[in-house]
Amino acid sequence: xxxxxxxxxxxxxxxxxxxxxxxxxxxxxxxxxxxxxxxxxxxxxxxxxxxxxxxxxxxxxxxxxxxxxxxxxxxxxxxxxxxxxxxxxxxxxxxxxxxxxxxxxxxxxxxxxxxxxxxxxxxxxxxxxxxxxxxxxxxxxxxxxxxxxxxxxxxxxxxxxxxxxxxxxxxxxxxxxxxxxxxxxxxxxxxxxxxxxxxxxxxxxxxxxxxxxxxxxxxxxxxxxxxxxxxxxxxxxxxxxxxxxxxxxxxxxxxxxxxxxxxxxxxxxxxxxxxxxxxxxxxxxxxxxxxxxxxxxxxxxxxxxxxxxxxxxxxxxxxxxxxxxxxxxxxxxxxxxxxxxxx
Numbered sequence: 001x002x003x004x005x006x007x008x009x010x011x012x013x014x015x016x017x018x019x020x021x022x023x024x025x026x027x028x029x030x031x032x033x034x035x036x037x038x039x040x041x042x043x044x045x046x047x048x049x050x051x052x053x054x055x056x057x058x059x060x061x062x063x064x065x066x067x068x069x070x071x072x073x074x075x076x077x078x079x080x081x082x083x084x085x086x087x088x089x090x091x092x093x094x095x096x097x098x099x100x101x102x103x104x105x106x107x108x109x110x111x112x113x114x115x116x117x118x119x120x121x122x123x124x125x126x127x128x129x130x131x132x133x134x135x136x137x138x139x140x141x142x143x144x145x146x147x148x149x150x151x152x153x154x155x156x157x158x159x160x161x162x163x164x165x166x167x168x169x170x171x172x173x174x175x176x177x178x179x180x181x182x183x184x185x186x187x188x189x190x191x192x193x194x195x196x197x198x199x200x201x202x203x204x205x206x207x208x209x210x211x212x213x214x215x216x217x218x219x220x221x222x223x224x225x226x227x228x229x230x231x232x233x234x235x236x237x238x239x240x241x242x243x244x245x246x247x248x249x250x251x252x253x254x255x256x257x258x259x260x261x262x263x264x265x266x267x268x269x270x271x272x273x274x275x276x277x278x279x280x281x282x283x284x285x286x287x288x289x290x291x292x293x294x295x296x297x298x299x300x301x302x303x304x305x306x307x308x309x310x311x312x313x314x315x316x317x318x319x320x321x322x323x324x325x326x327x328x329x330x331x332x333x334x335x336x337x338x339x340x341x342x343x
Contacts, residue, residue, distance in 0.1 A: 005200055006193045006318065014321045017328040019232075022146045023314055024189045026153050027181040029145060030306075033157035034174060038140050041162050043118050046092045049166075052078040052108040053096040056148035059227065060096055060155055062220035063309075064167070067301050069217070071168050081107045083115070092118045092166065098148035098155060100126020103340060113137065122159060124151075147328065149231060152224075152309070153181070169302060177303040184307050188314045198294075199311050203318035205292050208258035209236040213245060213280070215273045218264050218296065221308040225264075228316040232327035235319075242276055250280070253289060261291035264308065267298050 011020055022029075049068070051061030061077040068075045076084050081104050087093065093112040097105040100123035109128065112119045113135055121132050124144040132139035142158045145151045160167065160174055186192070188199040195201065210229065214222035222239045229237040240249045242263075252259075261284065265277060284291045294311065296304040320327040 005195060005197070005204065006321065008190060008193070011190060011321050014324055014326055015317065015328065016326050017146065019146055019150055019327050020190050020314075020317050020321075022150045023310075023317060024185070024191070026310060027178060027185050030153040030157045030178050030181055033142070033154045034161050034178065036158055036161060038142070038158060038162050040164055041120050041138055041140075042165055043092055043120075045090050046073070046118070046166055048074045048076075048086065048088070048091040050076045050078055050083060050087060050091060050093045050112075051096070052083075052093060052105050054079055054102050054104050055227065056150075056152055057096040057098050057102065057105065057155070059149075059152060059220070059224045059309075060159065061094075062223055063156060063305055064159075066217060066220040066305060067169060068167070073168070078108055080104055083108055083111050087112070087115055087117050089117060092120065094159070094163075095119065095121040095128070096155060096159075097121075097123045097126065097128050098142075098144055098151050100124055100128040102128075106131065109137075120162070122155060122162075149228060149313075152313075153306070156306075170300075173300040173302050176299060177306050180297060180299060180303045180307050181310055184310050188311055199314035200318050202262070202292060202294065202312070202315040203322055205290075206233075206235075206260055206262075206315070206319050208260045209238070210260045210262045211238045211240060211249075212262045212264060213240050213242045214264040215242055215266055215269050217269075217301070218266055218305070218308065221296075221305050221312065222264050224309050225262075225312040225316070228313045229319070231330055231333075232316040232325075233320040233323060234325055235323075242273065242280065246276060246280065250283070253283075253287065261289065263291060263293045265293055265295045266304065267296050 053061050058079045065075045065077050095105050095109045120138040121128050122140050140162050142155055145154050188197055212222045226237040226239045297307045317327050
């Protein structure tokens with residue numbers, strides 16, 4: 001029997017709200033969300049979509065922006081208060097606030113209403129639900145599972161279901177992505193706390209702040225990983241586009257540090273990007289800089305991104321437990337929200 005690197009007893013002691021248990025169920029949660037009885041939405045003449053959201057909700061916008069980057073639909077992701085000036089009658093503004101009370105996204109929702117563009121909103125309730133009901137705005141209520149970041153797949157697959165007629169994503173691709181989550185779960189869940197668990201291995205590598213390198217197509221996964229590490233492990237984390245980093249960021253490795261390089265690679269990266277990866281790896285090897293590679297699976301872009309996000313999110317949970325840090329607590333965010341509420 002393979003030796004365990006972590007045990008469930010410690011996970012339950014540190015992860016007091018059972019975040020890891022929710023992640024164990026991600027494939028099941030994804031499937032139920034996609035097969036939900038939420039009413040599909042229909043909008044005509046859409047050539048521009050704006051995804052608005054912060055934190056875990058903002059990561060949903062990043063995901064869809066990456067998936068739609070090679071289509072004819074112009075996409076913006078708004079993480080803040082202001083809509084782009086390009087919003088018009090053929091624009092659809094998709095506002096997501098998993099809590100329903102995110103002040104920035106509520107401001108965007110109000111602005112979109114004044115502009116008269118097409119709107120749909122998703123939340124677990126809160127002020128967003130009330131505003132949409134009062135103003136006859138298309139709205140779908142999706143239950144929160146544990147926390148906004150743990151609810152990621154629930155909202156992603158519910159949105160895929162509701163916006164099926166608008167998003168140019170094939171049903172087979174969606175179903176394939178859920179099957180891949182199932183396969184990934186078998187390797188990375190708490191049922192496999194051994195050396196064959198890639199998420200746990202990555203967590204053990206991250207004994208210092210990571211610098212996460214990514215190619216353009218995987219920016220959503222890299223950004224999500226950074227955010228999950230910051231929230232779950234309370235550690236600093238950085239992201240760098242691999243091509244841009246070769247013109248500036250690579251120089252920072254000339255001085256010894258405790259930063260840990262993580263290379264997020266796609267199986268179908270552009271040929272010149274593949275060349276750059278090999279050069280950077282050679283540089284690290286020659287300078288005795290330890291690094292780790294995480295390579296996407298084969299398949300459609302939705303499957304690739306969801307596989308990576310699942311693997312990397314779980315790594316952040318394992319890292320927090322290895323560091324004796326409860327992944328669920330976010331006292332700094334709560335502090336800022338309370339200060340904003342008092343203004």
